Amino acid sequence: MMERSKDWFWPWALGAGILLVVGGIGVYLLRGESPQPEAVVDVPQPVVTTPAPLPPAVVDTAPPPVRTLPLPPLDESDPEVLGGLTEILGQEAVVKHVMPERLVRNLVVSIDNMPREQMALNQRPLQSAPGDFITSGDEDALVIAPENFERYEPFVALVSNMDAKTLVSFYRGLEPLFQQAYEELGHPDASFTARLNEVIEHLLQTPTPRGEVALVQPSVVYKYADERLE
Known part of the structure; x- marks a missing residue:
């Protein structure tokens, strides 16, 4: 039996994307090291190869590169962010995968919420x-259908092929906007880059699902049967 539901599974794609960024980009961005080999996500099986254990996260305190133009106000930053992403990913990919409004705020909210059980689906980037989202199996033995992972293959491939140095430069140039959005979220004395470190460490410590991924549905929303994956 196969069941279809609302797109509950999109945080997996974002999480897989961040793990890929950790493998080839995130380590370089947050720890100032050379890029490591990219992690691999096998489709249809939900396998994400976790990089080798890393030392405790250390926030890169290097100042962002000097911009020739001032940053736009946070509430007017979408054209700037979309323009940069278009240069990095191409217009077709941006139109297909990226929500065009409130990009910085939605990225900050989604990344900040990732270690928690609840994701703000109305603020996804x-x-x-x-x-x-497709499940298979009987009601008392639900699993994620293999077809579901195929839906995210283009996005995972896109993230895995990002150029590290280009993305690092892009993030550093916009870092004050991400910091402002994080402060307005209720963290006036905290660093967003430090929070990003914490989220990456959380994802790296999450067990890698192999084979069929069992689900439960205590309410409208599906949850992993293995609570360690939540």
């Missing part, structure tokens, strides 16, 4: 993947 990514477009829904085509189709619906």
Whole structure:
């Protein structure tokens, strides 16, 4: 039996994307090291190869690169962010995968919420993947259908092919906007880059699901049967 539901699974794509960034970009960005080999996500099986254990996260305190133009106000930053992403990813990919409004705020909210059980689906920075979230199996033995992972293959491939240095420069140039959005979220004395470190460490410590991924549905929203994956 196969069931279709609302796109509950998009945080997995964002999480897989961040793990790939950790493998080839995030370590370079947050720890000032050379890029490591990219992690691999096998499709249809939900396998994300976790990089080798890393030392405790250390926030890179190097100042962002000097911009020739001032940053726009946070509430007017979407054209700037979309323009930069278009240069990095291409217009077709941006239109297909990126939500065009409140990008910085939505990225900050989504990353900040990632270690928690609840995600703000109305503030996601990514477009829904085509189709619906699909499960298979009986009601008392639900699993994620293999077809579901195929829906996210283009996004995962896109993230894994990002150029590290280009993305680092892009983030550093916009870092004050991310910091402002994080402060306005209720963290006036905290660093967003430090929080990003924490989220990455959390994802690295999350067990890698292999084979069929069991689900439960205590309410409308599906949850992993293995609580360690939440």
